[in-house]
Amino acid sequence: MNNNLNKEAENQPEKNKKNDVQEKFTEDQPQGSLQTHQADMGEMAGYLAHQWKQPLNTINLILVDLQDALRHNELDQQYMDASVERARKVIDSMVETIDEFRNFFKLQEHKNTFDLREQVEWALSFIRSSMEIAGIRVNNTIAQGVSITGFSNDFSQVMISVINCCRLLLLAHKPENPSIEISAALQTDTVSVRISGKGAAIPEKDLSGIFDIPETISDKTKNGYVNLYPVKENIRQRLNGEIIVKNIKNSVEFTIHLPLM
DSSP: OHHHHHHHHHHHHHHHHHHHHHHHHHHTSOHHHHHHHHHHHHHHHHHHHHHHHHHHHHHHHHHHHHHHHHHTTOOOHHHHHHHHHHHHHHHHHHHHHHHHHHHHTOOOSSOEEEEHHHHHHHHHHHHHHHHHHTTOEEEEOOOTTOEEEEOHHHHHHHHHHHHHHHHHHHHHHOOSSOEEEEEEEEOSSEEEEEEEEETOOOOHHHHTTTTSOOSSSOOOOTTSOOOOHHHHHHHHHHSSOEEEEEEETTEEEEEEEEEOO
């Protein structure tokens, strides 16, 4: 017991340091920003629950199969071992999913160098199935090998928020072939990431206010989009970049400008 107390005491300074970092980041955010961030976390929890539906159904089928095999005197040790191994693989996959989800929201203290396309794909892995169910095609055309140095988790959170905004717009406008296009243009010392919701635009009267400070958590409007003030601040404070939005014909286009280093 004393050993455990000593270990806890040794780890306390590190825990306090992490808490200080989290609290400082939290203090810098207006109340509306925090509420919207909480709403985004709720959205992500919904994505996680959706990703777990299929593996849970698979485990249920394994159990039903075992019960059926027992009923027909087909259940022997080999059959049982094979079924247990199948279930274990499914559970391992679920554990990996929850680990990725936990890491997704972890506040990074140090910057890292990451591949832009791979990081976008990692972000899309959380939400791609919900896009498919909604009938929205997502095309990531960012070239392999474009790397930047920054906070990769923050970048992924930004991407999911902006893509989700496009998703809501597409669901509200119901274009014939809804799609979200993701691309990047490389400059000397910056990169511009573009996310476009094809067939859905933000009304011009609301376009300039999409990055304003939200007053409440219920900033989803009748037009289908969400307030992106937290995204703008995340990009500004954590990624040293900026985000702009405009309509091109009948499609909304977000452009995120980021430094390479």
